[in-house]
Amino acid sequence: MPPNQRNLFDAEPAPWEIDEAELRTVASVVLPTGPKGPFNYLVPESLADPAEPERFAEAGRRLRVPFGRGDREVTGYCVAVEMKRVDARRLKQISAVVDSRVLLSAAMLRLTQWMADYYLCPWGQVLEAVVPAGVRGMAGTREVKFLTPADGALEKFKTLKLRSPQQLKALETLLASDRPLTIPELAESADCSLAPIKGLIKHGLIETAVARVATGGGAEQKWQRETPLEFNPDQAAAFESIRTALDSGEAKGIVLHGVTGSGKTEVYLQAIEHVAKFRRQAIVLVPEISLTPQTVRRFRARFDRVAVLHSHLTDAERHQHWQSIARGEVEVIVGARSAVFAPTPHLGLIVIDEEHETTFKQDQAPRYHARDVAWQRAQAESIPLILGSATPSLEAWVRAQQGEFEKISLPKRVMNLPLPDVMTVDMRDPAQTRFGRGAITRPLHQAMVEALRGGGQVILLLNRRGFSTHIQCPACGFVLKCEYCDLALTYHRQHNTALCHYCDHEALPPRACPDCKSPAIRYGGVGTQKLEEEVKSRFPDFKCARMDVDTMRQRGSHDNVLSAFQRGEFQILLGTQMIAKGLDFPNVTLVGVINADTALHLPDFRAAERTFQLVAQVAGRTGRGKRGGRVLVQTLNPEHPAIMAAVRHDYPRFAEHELAVRRAAHYPPFTAMIRVVVRGPVEAVVRETAATLGGRLKAAIAAAGIPRMRVVGPGTAPIARLRGDFRFHLQLQGPDAAALRQAVRTAAEGFTPPEGVRWMADVDPWDMQ
DNA sequence: AGCACGCCGACT
C-alpha cells in the first residue's frame, strides 16, 4: 500500500472500532523545528530492549522517525516512553535510535520543558539550544570497526582446513590481546597486511563491532597547585552559611553581596571543595569576557578536574568536555551562560559570579536568563544557588529582602584594604574641561600624572569603541547613518571606514556632507581609538594599550594584554567595559571613567542600574595593593543618584532609591514584563502588524479578565530600523507573570503575520532597544 | 517548517 493512500483506508475509527485500543510501548517525540508536537510513535520490540543499550529507545535520546504524508525521516528528541492504551494503527513506528546514550536526564528534560513554557518558545528549540551542536553531531568521533575472535575460532580454523600462516598468526595475536583491536592495530601487532584479517572476517573467525571513538585527544595541562587561603571573619561566616545550606539537602538561593576585592572567589572555592568531598559536581557561571582568565586560573590551581567551557572551543573539544562531564569525571565546570546545562550526574552547587551581568541573558531564542534557569535547576536538584556580586541585580536583591533568598554580606575588602576614594569631575564646569581638546579633563590629567610619576598604573574606561562616535555636518545637522539601521555610524580610523556597530555594515567616510554638500563635515564624539591617540600625545613617555572588541578578535589576546599589564609591561590600559570586570591589579592606583553617562540616557528602565554597576565595578579595579588607589569619574550628572551612590560605594542606598522608582513606575522587579518586537522590510506593514498584535493582546487580557495588566504600545522601537528591518515593539506588564505569558499564547494562536514580517516575545527582557 | 493536495489557467 503506498504510504500516501494510507489515510484512505484507516481514517477516523468507526464507533465499532473504538475498542481497538491496545496497550503498547509509545515514545513521545519532540521535533527541533516545525509543528510543536509532541508526537507519539510505536516502539518496535527491536528498540525496546534495555539489554541492548546501543539501540534502546528511551527518554532523553534522539530518534529517527517517519514524519508527514511523505514519511520523510526526521530526527526528534524522545521526551518520554510509556506503556499506553493506543490505537496502534494510527501511529507510525520509530525507525532508529540515533544516540547510543542519553543526552538529557529526566531532570534536564523537565528543565527544558519549563524553559519552553516560561520563555514562550517551542520545546524543540530549547532542546536544540541545550545540547551543543558538537554533541549532536558527535564531533571529534568517528566510527571504528573493532575485532574480537569468534567463539572457538581456533578450532574452526582447523576444521575449515585453513592453512594460511598469516591468518593463523593474526588470529593468535587477536586471541592473545586483552581488548578488541582495530584492523590497523591488528595488522601492526601481527605484522601482516590487511588481506589475512579480511579473510578471517569472511570465514567468520573474527567478529566485528562498530563503536564511536574520539579522534585525537587534547593534551592535559598541569597547573601549579594552590592551597586554600585563610578566611577573614566575614568570609568565614559566609562560608558557614553556605556549608549549612549545602548540608541541608535543600534548595536555597543565596545572594552573596561582597564589595569588590572582598574575596568572594575564595568563598566559592572552599564551598566547591566541600561539595567535591561528597563526589558531587559544581557549576560556576561567569560572564564570558573570555572567562576572566584570572578566575579560571584560580579554579585550575585548586581542582584536579576542571572543565572550562568557553566560546572559542571547537565542536570536538566541546563534545569531549560534555562527555567527560556526563561521565562524572569533572569536579567543577566553569563556563558562560550555557554551562548551566552541563550534564552533571550529581550536581551539588551552582555559583553565578557577577550575577548582575547582562551576558547571562541570551539574546536569541530561547531568550533565557541563566540566573532563573539556574534557580529552577537548583530547586529540581535540591541544591544551593549562590549569586555573587558587588552590585547585585535588583531582581536578586528584592528576593533577598523578601526573605526568599538568603543574603550574605562581605562588607570589607580582604586584609582590611580600604575601598578607593571616588571623585566626580563635573564636565559642565568649564574650568575643568577647558584644557586643550579631548576627552581627558584637567583633574583627570593631573591625577594621571601623579599616579604615573608614583610608579602606579592607570585604567581608563570609555564605553565606546571606534574613533569618532558620529559623523555630523555642522551646517545642516545631518548625521551619517547606516544604510540598513537607524543608527549613527562610527568612524574607525585604522581602516578608514564608517562602521555600523549593530550590523557591521561599512561605508566610505564622506569628505563633504552628503546632504548639503558642505565641506565642513565634522567627526565628533570620542571612541576608544581617539582616546588612545589622546593618551599617547599627552603621555608620550608611557606605554599604553587599548582593549576593545576591535583589538581582542584573536583567541587569547585578552589574556595576553592583561598578563602584560600585570607584569607592568605598560602603564596605561584603556578600553571598553571589558576592562571593568573581575580583574585584580595591585599596582593600579588610578581608574578614570571618561564618561559615566553613556548608559544613563538610554530609553531603558534599567539605565540607572547599568550606570551604577559600570561605575562601581570599574572603581573596584583599584586600591588592591599597598599603594591604595583612587577613581575619577567624569560626568555631566554628578548629582544623579546612581552616580552618587557609586561614588560612595553605597549599594544599599542605590538599591533603595532605585527600587522606589521601579515600584512607583510599575517596573520590574515589582512587575513582570514581556516585550514583543515586530519587524519587517516595509514600515507600514510592520506598523499595522504590530497594531493587530497589540489588539489581540488587549483582547486576550480582556477576555481572561486579568486585573492590573496593561499593554504599552505599539510604538517605534528605540532602534527603529535594524539590518534593513523596521521595528515596532509592545510591552506587557502586570503582577502575574503566568497570566502575561498566557495572554501572549492566546494572542499568538492562529495569528499569522503577513509575508516578510516576523515577531518575537522576550520574557523578562534585559535589552529594550 | 515542509510537503502533498487540489483547484485554477495556459499549454501541447
Next chain:
DNA sequence: GTCGGCGTGCTC
C-alpha cells in the same frame, strides 16, 4: 488532456 501556479491544511 497535462503541466505547474500557489493557497490551504496537516503532520503521531
